[in-house]
Amino acid sequence: MKIDRRTLLISSLGLLLSSEKGLAEDSVSFAKDHWACLVDTTLCIGCRKCEEACNRANKLMKPSIPFDDKSVFKKHRRPTENAFTVVNEFPGSPSIAQWDRKNTTVKIQCMHCLDPSCVSACIVGALRKSEEGPVIYNPTICIGCRYCMIACPFEILAYEYSNPLTPRVKKCQFCVNTNPEGKANPACAAACPTEAIVFGKRGELLELARNRIKQKKDQYINHIYGEYEVGGTSWLYLAGRDITELGFKRLQKEAPPRLTEEIQHSIFKYGAIPILFYGFLGALMAYTNRKNKKGE
């Protein structure tokens, strides 16, 4: 009797959710085999080849300022609909070991979080964390609500605001389109002349990063950005200085969806609380009705 559309909907949601729980619980060890990239900011020379490679691989619009023009560094840029990755320059040497270098350059792109906020936020599942690790976007079912952009803790996502009918959310897709098996480097890593971007399995790259930190104490600080930030990311950053000076935010260890999903699933799990609440209200209604009738 009390099973209406809403309760059914909610209980089936609960079933759907319970199967996806594994990802959330132990995000760091969970993703050992995920595709990942390690960016070593001390090796980056700011050549912008990654930007160029990304632009070509994704067939994006050519920017008005050519890729070999470093005047773009005057401003700190963010990824846009036509640039999934951008390199920014920050004053100061990348590390003590490289004291003679004037600037540190850092590339930013979608971090491909292990527990992505955008994926949790997406109303239709247009954004999805694939089994291999990349967070990919399916425009066909996207409704364009841009909640993913609100959710992204790295503020990476860009939107085609100028497209009136079929705007898309634009972000790095980890080159899954050109490299569906993950056997080759993503375009930016392949283009990086100094191999400041290393592509591999996340577990191995974490080990590699730890080794580098151990070996070169004057070149790295003991922090792998992305190891634990927002539940861990597939893109990891090594730096020789405080990475929050390099355009990154200090982020909590817990992934933001843990809070929202916990609230959602604890209140609405199997629709239990709404059904109980419905029952309670129904009983109250029946009681007051009877009382009113009696009163009359």
Added chain:
Amino acid sequence: MEEKILKPIPQKIKFFTTGTFILLALVAVGFTFGLARFILGLGTVTNLNDQYPWGIWIAIDVACGVALAAGGFTTAALIEIFGSKQYKPLLRPAILTAWLGYAMVAFALVFDLGRWWNMWRPIFNWQGNSVLFEVGMCVMGYLTVLTIEIAPAILEGLKIKMKEGGLLQKILLPLEKPVYFLHNVVHAMLPFFILAGVVLSFMHQSSLGTLMLIAPTKINPLWFTPILPLLFLLSAIMVGYPMVIFESIIASKSFKKEIEINLLSKLARKIPYIMAIYFIFKFGDLILRFDQLDFLKHPSATISFLVEIIMGLLIPFFLLLFKRVRRTPGWLFFSCLLIIIGVALNRINVYLIGYHPSFAEKIYFPAIGEILVTVSIISLIMLLYRFFANYFPILSGLPEAEEEEEKRPYVLQPKWAWAFRGVAVFLLLLFVFAYSYVHKESIKESIKAYQLVYSYEMKGKEPPKIKARDHIMRPKGYQTIYYLSNSILNSKTDYYEPVRFSHRSHDNFLKGNCAVCHHRISFDESDRVGLSLEEFHRDMDIILGAPCSSCHKDMNEIVIEACDKCHRWPDEPDNPARIGLKGAYHRQCIGCHEKTSSEGFLPVDCVDCHRKNVPNHKDLVNISDNPSIKDVTEKCLQCHEEQGKEILNSVHFKWGGHSPQVSGFEHSIDLGLNTILNNYMIGTGPNLAYCASCHIGFGWIKQPLALNDPKQIDCLVCHDTTGKYKKDPYGGGFPDPQIDLKEIALSVGIPSRKNCGNCHFYSDGGPNVKHGDLSPGLISPDPDYDVHMGAFQMNCQDCHYTKNHKILGRSLSAPATEGALSCQRCHSSKPHQISGILGAHLDNHIKSIACQTCHIPYIAKEYPTRIFLDWSKAGLEDFKLPKEEKDLIYKYDKKLGFEIWKRNYVPLYKWYDGKRKVYRLGDKLANLERVVLNEIEGDRKNPNSRIYPFKLHRAKQPYDTKENNLVVPKLYNGFWNDFNWQKAIKEGMEYLGMPFSGSYGFVETEMYTSINHKVVPKKKSLGCTDCHSTEAVRCSRCHKRAAEIELPEHYRRVYPNLKFLNFEELGYEGDPAITGGRFYTVLGRGLPPQ
């Protein structure tokens, strides 16, 4: 009781008043902007950007809209669940407000959603983790519930219309049966839906708070709290009754009814209690989190917070505690308005004002379009409210005809009602399972959408083969020049050609220390890690730093590991920690190049070492069939706009520019081919149609080109790779009309030697006419012909270093230059790289002798070069050629006159300090005996001067005997037609706007051409005794102990039949090897002054 009589009735007042017209106008204006959003996109109408993806369309239209529609469920709960039937007159207006509110939320979303036509997707694509999904589904569900809740009012309205007669009755009468039927069904089911409505509202009102919890870093801690959903729910409940009161008072005013103050003040008494509950949670939360709050970081947010708390919460709370306030319509209205504003501000604060993206360039403020669309939506709600209240029984009033005829035709049997419900439940179940299946499939589909593989085909150019040149005492892999190329590396990437790497010059610059790059050594084939070379030597108490060859006499004996022994490919599946070959090369190179780039020419830019791979333009460019050259250029400029600007400023396009090497005009930018003349084809001016066939523009037929129009650049003449592009020799720079430009345009690439040679090998009318050292033989030469281009396959731009279309190099005939280049740039200031005494002697030469002098022994090898031209003999029908001498060729051309050509031209040697004079148009001839058009400057006593080789071209050319200056005749379409000098000169000078006295004569002029190309291999360059006497270069003459040393090969004459430097002519007393250099007379006397 009085209230019992009151019933919801249609108000039936005049609908159109000034107010409604204003509202209609607002709706119209807003919808115009809304329409613009659908045509032009969100970006045009809104101020949204990547940092602020949500603006007021979400914060006000959706978040506030949903919150303020809370009156519906709170009133419904009060009346139907808690049984306070006395408030029944307020139910229908509240439900109507909520219904309109939610409908408008959905409507407003159409504007805001990027892909609004996909709005139905959440029904099929479920994403249970998404808070927004929960909100969306609940809002959809609640909108359905509200429709059912408002349905009785609508259906009753229809029933009334059916009774009233008129046109409407006729239309509606056929619907009588279904309307009554539906009314009964709805009536039967209503309680279930009222319950569902309350539950759904609780769910999504709270979820709207959860929504923003996903952005903990962006939401101001003043609002960010895990109990935000609870606060949202409580504040929604709190705003419910004030909203009902507010709307009731406005409706009463609007419909000129009496305000139901008794009812409203009773309702208002409940508000402070609800507010108190909200209070406790709100302040409790703030106090618990007090240390997290930062009031100073975002002052505007703090102010907004204070306004929300004080004005929207505290003031109305205290006001509503007073009975007088509750009983006075004005005060009651004001207090309720404050609460409404407070809650609305709370939503706006959470969604907008307290939303602080870290990387936003500026704070979001709504655009005019956003504001107007929002205003129009609010206006539309008011209009619709007025419409429904006017024509449907919403607001209570005294019914006109009190007829209690509640007969209820078409009553539904109870068992049928249950059957209907059962079917509905079954369908719902079916939907649930079907949709969950669709949902799972859709996720699988999503990866397929990305299987489109984009391929970007590079013009796969194999690097030209360079013949290995082994060096004695050097390991096998050591070659003079080779490509740092690796097939694996090339297959993985990239946009660049491999680097042409000169082992020898790096060896030279690094002073023989191989360990700088070859830093590790391994003794086992399979060992890819090896030992550090430094540590390996340290174990033997040797500290590295000196040339390896100082200990290892024969480097062949030791193993030097090639880079790719350890570093093989970029991503090694077994070990991502190992640096790949590309990274190894770059990390090894970039450090040194950056650190020492100030000391000399060490390339640091990517294109300094690599050559860019040109993408296959067939994939990139869409060009019509049979394009004109202008179409091609326009097509090029579409992408290469910057490059067009670069060309406009280039010497190659302007034919003039800065001339720092012309003495007297060092700072001039006016000198160019149009202001000077030469003694080959004399001058451009009137002959542009002919001369422009060597210009990188087109359209230069009658008058000088507009030199600021990039559309007149001829891109193809340099970038053609097919070899088919040809300029019309008399076409003013236009191409031959026969050729297919499309094919050429689609296969553009980096200029080759042939592209440059198309003009430079044929300057002044034919191969080798002007330059003896630039001839078509350089397109594919033997190593002996030219070592750079023959043995090492170097392109022109490898030496004539090019950046931004500015090309290094200088010419003696064209005054403008874009920078000078020198051999030392690659070969260093100690270029000979022969150790010991001989090396020192040879390296000493370059202080006084240019490299070209010894290394280009003679020119005009396969084609002769012209050394004399007599214009005065032109136009004759019959000319008798003199008898030919050895290497000299005599020719007669009616158009040009008598010519002398020479094969195997041994250059003229002169002191040259890099400067020269220039003869400009109109300059008076000072001395008719010797007229030099580009006199070389330089002097033996000038330390900057060195001995350079030159080619001398003499000509007898026309001049104005009275004005005493050289003249430019019109040759093409002039002299060459009728062979009339008088007329040709007159026309030519007229064209230039210069005086011509009418009398002309012929004067002999000289012009020098520099010799820089056709550098021969070292064995073919001059030997010591080609210039010096055998006695002068005997080692033992000075080095007493060197008596037994065998003189090197180089000692012999290489060209016994040719004569080279004449020391006396150059100002020396005798052979400088004996008499001493130009600045000293005693041997062993140190270095010349710098």
